[in-house]
Every structure is written in C-alpha cells, then in structure tokens.
Amino acid sequence: MIDTFADTIRRAAADGKTLRIRGGGSKDFYGVALEGDVLDTSGYAGVVDYEPSELVMTVRSGTPLTEVETKLAECGQMLAFEPPHFGASSTIGGAVASGFSGPRRAAAGSARDFVLGARVLDATGRDLSFGGQVMKNVAGYDLSRFIAGSFGTLALITELSLKVLPRPVAETTLRFEMNEAQAIEAMNRWAGQPLPLSATCFVDGKLWVRLSGAKAAVDAAVKKLGGEQPADAIAFWTSLRDQTHPFFADAATLWRLSIRSTAQPLQLGSQLIEWNGALRWVAAADAESAHGAAQSAGGHATLYRGGAKAAGIQRLAPPVLALHQRLKRALDPQGVFGRHRIHPEF
Amino acid sequence: MGKPELLDPTPEALADRDEVVRRLLAGLPRHCVLAAPEELKPYECDGLSAYREVPLAVALPENEAQVRHVMRVCNEARVPVVARGAGTGLSGGALPHPRGVTLGLSKMKSILSIDPVARTAVVQPGVRNLAISEATAQYGLYYAPDPSSQIACSIGGNIAENSGGVHCLKYGLTVHNVLKLRFVTIEGEVLELGGEGLDAAGLDLMALAIGSEGLLGVVTEITVKLLPKPQLARVVLAAFDSLEKAGEAVANVIAAGIIPAGLEMMDKLATGAVEQFVRAGYPLDAEAILLCESDGTPEEVAEEIEHMSEVLRASGATEIRLSKDEAERLKFWSGRKSAFPAVGRLMPDYFCMDGTIPKRQLGKVLRGIEALSKEFGLQCPNVFHAGDGNLHPLIMFDANVPGQQDIAVRFGAKILELCVEAGGTITGEHGVGIEKIDQMCVQFRPAELETFHAVKSAFDPMRLLNPGKAVPTLQRCAEMGAMHVHRGQEKFAHLPRF
Numbered sequence: 001m002i003d004t005f006a007d008t009i010r011r012a013a014a015d016g017k018t019l020r021i022r023g024g025g026s027k028d029f030y031g032v033a034l035e036g037d038v039l040d041t042s043g044y045a046g047v048v049d050y051e052p053s054e055l056v057m058t059v060r061s062g063t064p065l066t067e068v069e070t071k072l073a074e075c076g077q078m079l080a081f082e083p084p085h086f087g088a089s090s091t092i093g094g095a096v097a098s099g100f101s102g103p104r105r106a107a108a109g110s111a112r113d114f115v116l117g118a119r120v121l122d123a124t125g126r127d128l129s130f131g132g133q134v135m136k137n138v139a140g141y142d143l144s145r146f147i148a149g150s151f152g153t154l155a156l157i158t159e160l161s162l163k164v165l166p167r168p169v170a171e172t173t174l175r176f177e178m179n180e181a182q183a184i185e186a187m188n189r190w191a192g193q194p195l196p197l198s199a200t201c202f203v204d205g206k207l208w209v210r211l212s213g214a215k216a217a218v219d220a221a222v223k224k225l226g227g228e229q230p231a232d233a234i235a236f237w238t239s240l241r242d243q244t245h246p247f248f249a250d251a252a253t254l255w256r257l258s259i260r261s262t263a264q265p266l267q268l269g270s271q272l273i274e275w276n277g278a279l280r281w282v283a284a285a286d287a288e289s290a291h292g293a294a295q296s297a298g299g300h301a302t303l304y305r306g307g308a309k310a311a312g313i314q315r316l317a318p319p320v321l322a323l324h325q326r327l328k329r330a331l332d333p334q335g336v337f338g339r340h341r342i343h344p345e346f
Numbered sequence: 347m348g349k350p351e352l353l354d355p356t357p358e359a360l361a362d363r364d365e366v367v368r369r370l371l372a373g374l375p376r377h378c379v380l381a382a383p384e385e386l387k388p389y390e391c392d393g394l395s396a397y398r399e400v401p402l403a404v405a406l407p408e409n410e411a412q413v414r415h416v417m418r419v420c421n422e423a424r425v426p427v428v429a430r431g432a433g434t435g436l437s438g439g440a441l442p443h444p445r446g447v448t449l450g451l452s453k454m455k456s457i458l459s460i461d462p463v464a465r466t467a468v469v470q471p472g473v474r475n476l477a478i479s480e481a482t483a484q485y486g487l488y489y490a491p492d493p494s495s496q497i498a499c500s501i502g503g504n505i506a507e508n509s510g511g512v513h514c515l516k517y518g519l520t521v522h523n524v525l526k527l528r529f530v531t532i533e534g535e536v537l538e539l540g541g542e543g544l545d546a547a548g549l550d551l552m553a554l555a556i557g558s559e560g561l562l563g564v565v566t567e568i569t570v571k572l573l574p575k576p577q578l579a580r581v582v583l584a585a586f587d588s589l590e591k592a593g594e595a596v597a598n599v600i601a602a603g604i605i606p607a608g609l610e611m612m613d614k615l616a617t618g619a620v621e622q623f624v625r626a627g628y629p630l631d632a633e634a635i636l637l638c639e640s641d642g643t644p645e646e647v648a649e650e651i652e653h654m655s656e657v658l659r660a661s662g663a664t665e666i667r668l669s670k671d672e673a674e675r676l677k678f679w680s681g682r683k684s685a686f687p688a689v690g691r692l693m694p695d696y697f698c699m700d701g702t703i704p705k706r707q708l709g710k711v712l713r714g715i716e717a718l719s720k721e722f723g724l725q726c727p728n729v730f731h732a733g734d735g736n737l738h739p740l741i742m743f744d745a746n747v748p749g750q751q752d753i754a755v756r757f758g759a760k761i762l763e764l765c766v767e768a769g770g771t772i773t774g775e776h777g778v779g780i781e782k783i784d785q786m787c788v789q790f791r792p793a794e795l796e797t798f799h800a801v802k803s804a805f806d807p808m809r810l811l812n813p814g815k816a817v818p819t820l821q822r823c824a825e826m827g828a829m830h831v832h833r834g835q836e837k838f839a840h841l842p843r844f
Binding site for chain 2: 051052053054055056076099105106109110112113122126128129130132133134135136137138139140141142143145146148149150154165166167169188189191192193194195196213214215216217219220257258259260261262275278279297298299300302313314316317319320321323324326327329330331342343
C-alpha cells in the first residue's frame with residue numbers, strides 16, 4: 001500500500017496536481033481550504049508494534065482512533081493527549097496530523113508531545129523515517145514532532161510511534177458554582193499546587209475539575225477542594241472532548257483562542273474555558289475582536305468551525321510567515337500536498 | 347580514525363580576522379569581543395575536551411541587539427557562527443570553527459520575569475538550569491528538566507540539545523517544557539516562536555528549533571513552564587544478581603502502571619567506581635542496582651512506593667532499601683549523579699556514550715557492549731536512565747597511551763551501531779555535535795539526511811550556523827563508507843551503500 005501511495009504522489013507531482021490527504025474525514029470542517037484530490041489513508045490500518053512495558057505503540061496512520069484506544073485500554077493504557085473523536089471515522093493519523101488535543105492537554109501534554117517517531121512519504125514519494133520508538137532521541141531535527149499539526153501539508157504520515165501512558169487508577173470529578181473570573185482564578189491557583197488535576201472546564205456558570213491518579217492522591221484532593229460530585233461526569237468530559245456538548249452544538253461559528261491561562265474574562269460573548277484558562281472557546285465573534293483579544297493575551301485566535309475561514313486565521317509576523325513559506329518550499333516545492341489548509345498564505 | 351574532520355563546505359569568508367573584529371566592535375563594546383590567542387584559548391572546547399579548535403574570534407553579547415549585530419556581521423562576511431552556552435555539552439556541539447566566530451551567551455544571564463500564577467518564567471539563554479528552579483522555589487514551583495550538569499549548564503544550551511535528565515520519563519524533555527522562544531536568524535532577524543498559550547498559529551516551529559544544536563538560529567529569550575514542586579520524594583534502592591533481572595524489573599515496574607519520577611540503573615563496575623568516590627552505600631556485590639523514585643503527595647508516594655517495592659521484590663531483587671529521609675534520598679542519588687567524575691578518577695580519560703534503545707533490548711545490548719569491551723580491551727562501566735532506555739556506557743581510556751583514544755572512538759562507534767541495530771538511536775540527550783556525526787550516516791538514509799538539509803536551507807541557506815555539526819553531508823557519509831543500519835534489522839541485511 002505504501003507503494004501505491006508513493007505512486008499516487010509521484011503521479012500527482014508529474015501532472016502538477018494537488019493531493020488532499022484524508023483519514024476518516026472527520027476534520028474536513030476544519031481549515032482554510034480543502035484543495036486537491038483525496039488520498040485516502042483509511043485502508044492503511046493496523047498496529048505494527050505494541051509492547052506495554054515500553055510505553056510505545058507503533059501504528060499505521062489509517063488505523064481508527066477507537067481501535068487504537070481499545071487496544072491500549074486492554075493493557076490499562078491510553079493516549080494521554082485525549083484526542084477528540086469528531087465521528088467514528090477518526091484515525092490516529094488524522095489525530096496527529098491535526099495536532100488536536102483534548103481536556104487532558106494542560107496536564108499531560110499535546111498530540112505533538114507524544115509523538116516519538118514518524119514514517120512518512122515525502123513530496124517526491126520517498127519513504128522516510130524520523131524519530132524512533134524510544135523516549136529520548138535527539139539525532140537530527142525533530143521532524144516527526146514538526147509534522148504533527150501540519151494537516152498533511154508537508155508529508156504523508158504512514159506510520160506513527162507514540163508514547164502512551166498508564167490509565168489513572170482513580171478518577172473523580174468535582175463541580176463548583178462560580179463566575180468566570182472566579183473560575184479562571186481557581187483553575188490557575190489549583191494548577192500551581194501539587195494536585196492530581198487532569199482537566200478543568202468552565203461552562204454555564206460551573207467549574208468542572210477532574211482529578212486523576214493514585215487513589216490516595218485523588219481522595220486527598222477531593223477532601224481539600226470540596227465541591228459536588230456530579231453523576232454525569234464521564235459523559236461530560238467525553239462531550240467536551242468530542243465537542244458534542246450543547247455549547248458547541250449551539251454555536252453558529254466557533255472561535256478557538258489559545259492564550260495566557262491567567263487572562264481576565266474576554267469581552268467576547270458566550271464562552272467555554274478549558275486547559276486551566278489557556279483555551280477559550282467563543283461561540284460568536286468578529287475576526288478583528290477575536291484576533292485582538294487573543295493577541296493582547298499573548299496568544300492567537302482561529303475560526304474553528306463555520307464562517308469565513310480565511311479571515312479567521314491569525315496573521316503571522318512577516319519574518320515568521322516568510323520562514324513558513326521557505327519551509328513549505330523546501331519540503332514540498334510543487335505543492336503536491338496542497339496549500340492553505342492551515343493558513344491562507346502558505 | 348581520530349578527530350572527525352570539521353570543515354563543511356561553507357562559502358569563502360569575505361573578511362579576515364581583523365576586519366571581522368572591527369565590524370563586531372561597531373556594535374559590541376570592547377570587552378565583549380575577544381580575539382587575542384590567550385583570550386580565545388578557554389573557548390577551544392566544550393565538555394568533550396578530546397576535540398579542540400581555536401575560533402577566529404569570540405563575541406560575548408550582553409543583549410539581543412548585540413546578538414543580532416553579530417549575526418548580521420557574520421552573515422555579511424560569510425563567517426561561520428558557533429553558539430555556545432555554558433560549554434558543558436558532551437558532544438562537541440560548541441567546538442569552535444577555525445574560521446568562525448564563537449557566539450557565547452554567558453553574559454545574558456538574567457531571569458527577566460516570573461509569573462507564579464501563570465506558572466511561567468521568562469529567562470535569558472545564559473541562565474543556569476538550576477537557577478530557574480532556585481528562583482521559583484519561593485512560589486512552590488520548579489523547572490522540571492534536570493540534566494546531571496544542571497548546576498552549570500545553561501537553559502540556552504538545553505534548548506539547543508533538547509536536554510533530558512533523570513526525571514524526564516515522567517516530566518518530559520526540554521521540548522515539553524518550553525512555551526515560547528525569541529530566536530535570532532542568521533540574517534539577524536528576531537522570530538517569536540510559540541506563545542503564552544499552549545500552542546501557536548502556523549506550523550510547530552518550536553519543535554524544529556529545540557534540539558537543533560545551533561544550526562538553525564540562536565535563542566535570546568525563553569519562556570519556560572513551571573510545575574508545582576512535589577511535596578515529597580522517596581527513592582527505593584534495589585539490588586539484583588544479574589543485569590537481565592534488573593532489566594526485567596524495569597519492564598515490570600512500567601507494565602504495572604507505574605511511571606516512576608526517576609528510574610536509574612548502574613552496573614557493578616559503575617557502583618564500584620562510585621563507592622570509592624562518594625560512599626553512597628551501594629551494595630557492592632550486586633551485579634546491578636536500580637534507583638526507583640516516587641514523588642507527589644505523601645499519600646501518593648506511600649501508595650506508589652509500596653507498589654514499586656512489591657514489583658521489584660517479585661522481579662527477584664536481592665535487597666531493597668527505602669530512603670528514610672531527604673538526606674538519605676540525596677545520598678542514594680549522590681552516587682548516580684557523581685558516576686561520571688567517579689569514573690574520571692579511575693582513568694585519565696573517558697568517553698560517555700548516549701545511545702537509547704527499546705528497554706526490551708537491554709540485556710542483548712549490554713551483552714554486546716561487554717563483548718566489545720573485551721574485543722577492544724577497554725573497561726566500560728554502565729549507568730543508564732533505565733526508565734527511558736537511555737544508556738550511558740563510559741569507555742575508559744588513557745589518551746597518553748598512543749592509539750588508545752582511537753580505539754576508544756572505534757569502540758564508541760560500535761556501541762552506537764549496536765543501539766541502532768536494536769531499534770534505538772545514537773543519541774538520547776547529548777546531541778550529535780561533532781562526536782557522533784559519522785554515526786548519523788548509520789542511523790539515517792541519504793534521503794532522510796537530504797530532508798534535514800532542506801530544512802536547514804530554509805533557515806540558513808549559506809550554512810553559516812555551526813557548520814560541520816549534527817547533520818553530515820551526503821558526501822561525508824559516502825567518503826567514510828558508512829552504511830546505514832536500518833532500525834531493528836541486523837547489520838548487512840539489504841543495506842544501501844553509498
């Protein structure tokens with residue numbers, strides 16, 4: 001199948017065509033533009049190597065995310081970046097290519113953080129490997145992590161080696177009634193203490209706090225923090241991860257602001273806050289206000305769903321943009337893997 | 347063999363030493379530019395002292411504007427730039443270029459700000475790794491990556507090498523603990539990479555910048571993440587009568603769902619060397635010892651220590667000791683942390699290798715190293731970060747015995763090839779630098795190296811930044827006749843030769 005992919009890439013290069021790499025297609029809603037003929041990776045599936053005591057799984061990119069997570073769960077392990085499932089078709093390749101991370105991100109790390117190695121086909125169809133199957137590896141530039149989040153615009157990921165972690169022994173969710181400013185203050189204060197915080201979310205006047213880890217640690221934190229223990233907690237975190245929560249369902253357009261966690265409440269309308277305050281979802285905003293608010297809070301805003309996507313991308317500083325363009329030219333000079341998915345200018 | 351040839355094809359310089367110094371002085375004060383032979387001498391090597399070279403000049407800027415000036419001058423004059431932090435690197439990454447300017451960041455050593463609520467600190471590149479944790483301790487926070495050299499090494503150097511440390515299985519490497527960089531290009535432009543949030547717009551340029559060994563740019567300001575300091579840490583010392591059993595114990599601990607804060611192994615030669623030096627109280631009859639640390643809340647630690655001890659006992663530990671207080675914990679660690687100097691006392695010289703392997707290959711690779719040790723006739727104690735498979739075999743030799751250094755270099759190269767064959771890598775945390783440049787030809791195929799060069803060209807088309815390090819030219823690989831050993835395959839099977 002690798003050979004077929006390589007042929008497709010070489011043919012596209014020869015014909016001056018553009019390819020759009022696609023796993024399950026569950027993130028087709030995202031990005032500035034979907035250009036080119038679909039190169040479907042979903043047939044290239046299966047776990048290549050998994051040894052739980054190594055904390056590493058090597059898997060083909062087209063493998064369904066649910067299959068990866070089921071296999072890990074059987075051995076008491078998980079993908080700690082808690083990738084969203086935007087539908088049953090989500091693949092592990094898409095999870096890494098998008099770079100999207102879920103509720104556990106602030107505590108555990110991002111999709112990119114868990115990439116140890118990648119096998120890719122480059123824009124000329126060459127089969128290349130970067131990184132490896134080991135935790136520590138500083139030989140050569142860190143291209144496997146660089147490719148995470150590039151939405152298929154640099155190379156076709158065929159195989160990934162990911163660091164995995166044991167599932168926490170105990171998990172409890174606490175809920176507190178408070179306003180937005182109080183919630184931002186509490187999330188940051190608790191994140192600065194040795195508490196087993198694995199996720200936080202503020203929505204509809206309530207702060208949700210998930211505690212995960214050793215039973216003794218979770219119990220001690222419950223005693224210390226108080227709050228109520230909602231019955232529907234597992235469903236809540238899943239709805240947050242997969243954006244099926246009513247906040248997301250009701251949003252006509254959805255802005256994502258990645259900013260300094262301590263930033264005061266943004267004057268941008270209805271919001272849902274995650275990642276101890278570092279991620280703010282805004283249901284409706286105009287581009288200028290969203291970008292302005294994000295920038296003054298040390299971060300950036302992206303129009304995530306709906307609306308005019310190109311205008312929703314935060315512009316990069318000119319020298320940073322120029323470097324992006326040079327890197328794209330260096331790795332995919334003909335633009336075989338398409339342009340403009342993550343940014344209108346490269 | 348001997349010293350790897352340093353020169354990479356860089357363009358002909360357009361100015362001589364006097365002219366370069368004159369231009370540097372146009373933007374830097376007199377005391378920040380060194381050019382006299384006696385001033386240059388201290389910069390002739392880094393922590394890998396077997397390789398030495400005198401630079402054309404040394405520039406020691408005091409601020410970002412001066413860094414930009416140095417870059418612009420060197421870019422215009424086509425003079426190589428070798429960035430240098432504290433000079434503690436073990437792979438020769440800061441070895442000077444004979445026609446190049448060594449750009450030392452040691453004067454930029456201010457902690458610019460600490461935000462205890464957002465749990466971040468903004469620091470200059472010359473700040474010592476440990477100084478960050480010391481300055482933030484008053485807020486109950488610390489900076490997690492802790493390379494053994496942390497009392498001396500600089501955060502800028504940590505960025506260049508993507509440094510790890512004893513606790514990185516649980517807390518990650520440098521790349522996992524940095525939010526934002528100010529990064530000066532060879533043209534002297536300043537790029538802001540990352541951001542104050544947890545991700546940034548566009549491609550993940552931080553992933554490329556961190557660990558790029560000074561080949562892509564120079565960092566002038568770093569925003570690091572700080573973590574809450576664990577309330578308590580305790581360490582279990584377990585002894586084993588064979589290396590295999592110790593290796594299995596490591597796998598069993600992790601398979602039991604435990605992520606120790608630190609998990610270190612030392613073999614008998616290493617514990618013997620260490621005991622003469624610091625008296626850490628290690629059992630000297632054991633073939634291997636493990637140090638297994640738990641940190642967190644007191645409740646968490648108590649629960650985890652019990653679980654760890656159970657698994658270690660079931661894995662055949664002949665003796666288990668638990669640190670009873672902080673003093674004893676530090677004593678247990680003192681042996682591991684002083685392993686390098688302890689070995690240094692037994693022999694005039696040693697090379698510290700840095701391969702990483704899948705943990706299940708541990709027994710096989712250690713047997714291989716033992717066989718090589720006999721073949722080359724040099725002793726080789728082993729200490730390693732067992733939790734993440736990162737080996738530090740220490741090849742002992744005496745450079746004053748003619749030919750012995752060459753033998754040690756060949757022995758080291760063989761160990762690294764063994765690691766690649768086992769599905770691992772030639773360097774886990776020390777970087778390629780000049781030391782392992784030839785083994786890069788073993789680990790990577792020409793097309794992969796070409797891709798690295800393509801990335802380099804997007805940052806530094808004239809290849810003025812740290813030339814000759816980290817990524818070998820294809821020509822170099824061809825000339826040395828190196829053969830790529832594909833991951834996980836036995837040597838000589840289907841090898842492309844080039």
